[in-house]
Amino acid sequence: MKILVTGGTGYIGSHTVVELQNAGYEVVVIDNFDNSHPSVLLNIEKITGKKVVFENIDIRDKKSLREFVSKNKDINAVIHFAASKAVGESVENPLKYYENNVGGTLNLLEAMQENGIENIVFSSSCTVYGEATPPVNEDAPIMLAQSPYGNTKQICEEVLLDQTNASNLKTVSLRYFNPVGAHDSALIGELPLGIPNNLVPYITQTAIGKREILTVFGNDYNTPDGTCIRDFIHVVDLAKAHIKAVEYLSNKKYKSSYSVFNLGTGKGSSVLEVIQTFEKVTQVKLNYKIGPRRGGDITQIYAGCEKAEKELGWKTERDLENCMKTAWDWEKKLESLLIS
Numbered sequence: 001m002k003i004l005v006t007g008g009t010g011y012i013g014s015h016t017v018v019e020l021q022n023a024g025y026e027v028v029v030i031d032n033f034d035n036s037h038p039s040v041l042l043n044i045e046k047i048t049g050k051k052v053v054f055e056n057i058d059i060r061d062k063k064s065l066r067e068f069v070s071k072n073k074d075i076n077a078v079i080h081f082a083a084s085k086a087v088g089e090s091v092e093n094p095l096k097y098y099e100n101n102v103g104g105t106l107n108l109l110e111a112m113q114e115n116g117i118e119n120i121v122f123s124s125s126c127t128v129y130g131e132a133t134p135p136v137n138e139d140a141p142i143m144l145a146q147s148p149y150g151n152t153k154q155i156c157e158e159v160l161l162d163q164t165n166a167s168n169l170k171t172v173s174l175r176y177f178n179p180v181g182a183h184d185s186a187l188i189g190e191l192p193l194g195i196p197n198n199l200v201p202y203i204t205q206t207a208i209g210k211r212e213i214l215t216v217f218g219n220d221y222n223t224p225d226g227t228c229i230r231d232f233i234h235v236v237d238l239a240k241a242h243i244k245a246v247e248y249l250s251n252k253k254y255k256s257s258y259s260v261f262n263l264g265t266g267k268g269s270s271v272l273e274v275i276q277t278f279e280k281v282t283q284v285k286l287n288y289k290i291g292p293r294r295g296g297d298i299t300q301i302y303a304g305c306e307k308a309e310k311e312l313g314w315k316t317e318r319d320l321e322n323c324m325k326t327a328w329d330w331e332k333k334l335e336s337l338l339i340s
């Protein structure tokens, strides 16, 4: 089986390429390094012992993408990660997000249709649910998007549904909750550009001294300790779900040619619990303070994951402690990796 991974040098993509190669799939990666580093390719090879077949292609460049896909008509499935993902930036520069995330997906679907490639796994987000009562299942209503980024995920899901209904396309949309952690080897992990927006990279960068202090955005929420609650899922667990999704499509296990699955642990952890777990696992005291709420944050969300367990045969294996340990090991190793 030959799998095309778009955005395969990114955070989730690189971990998925590792799992695909380890499971014996032939993998082809495209990326434009907009939010990743070429060294990732070598580090994947170090982990799996297999060379990564790679082409530097921008999915907005329709001509190059079509040429590439037409030379690779034997692709059995596409896992589509390539997108821009910074919520704040999407508010400031919405056109970039619609062009890259929606426009790029349209280009990809066109190239797939032209070349008879019928299976796609799409990276969606729990952001489509907005503020809902957890545990949130797949049949929870889609809420008005809080940001252009969130809207691109909703639009792409709609485009995929329409194209699935209109053609031979088979689609799995995976709604990720909060991916964290890194590969056990500490050779790949999250590479936030500039100041991180997300909690876990901010924690590890503060602990290592790149940032002075972590601000906890609000402790006056209606939760047991007053801080927000999220469903933190280990990136390796998440990566493995993509293999299950590819199998689900290729073995035609689906009831409907368009399927949606939540990918989370089913357990919520508060911001303070994450900090305490980090301190416990690493024995590093974290410099943090309580600050005001961050605009746009929802109080709490965690996944209902029964559908993924029942239909995909997938569930998470790692806990928050492992998420913190691997994220910390990665942070410690990061500088030497980028230099080498």
Ligand code: NAD
Residues within 6 Å of the ligand: 006, 007, 008, 009, 010, 011, 012, 013, 030, 031, 032, 033, 034, 035, 036, 057, 058, 059, 060, 080, 081, 082, 083, 084, 085, 100, 104, 123, 124, 125, 126, 176, 177, 178, 179, 191
């Ligand atoms: P990432 O930024 O690490 O990876 C995305 C990759 O896509 C990067 O390597 C980037 O260079 C590449 N890319 C971006 N635009 C491209 C283009 N036009 N052409 C080719 N390559 C391009 O992000 P990630 O965290 O690995 O996220 C992967 C996917 O999962 C994205 O679609 C993201 O929206 C989605 N997602 C992520 C999260 C999260 O918290 N990380 C949550 C929900 C959904």
Ligand code: UFG
Residues within 6 Å of the ligand: 085, 087, 125, 126, 127, 150, 177, 178, 197, 198, 199, 200, 202, 214, 215, 216, 217, 218, 228, 229, 230, 271, 294, 297
């Ligand atoms: N937080 C802090 N301090 C920080 C960073 C985050 O207290 O420095 C808090 C946030 O206020 C929030 C929690 O930690 O309560 C988690 O925040 P993240 O930014 O790590 O994650 P979010 O749940 O806000 O966002 C994630 C993805 C988005 C996606 C969203 C969907 O990063 O791409 O989930 O809900 F849109």
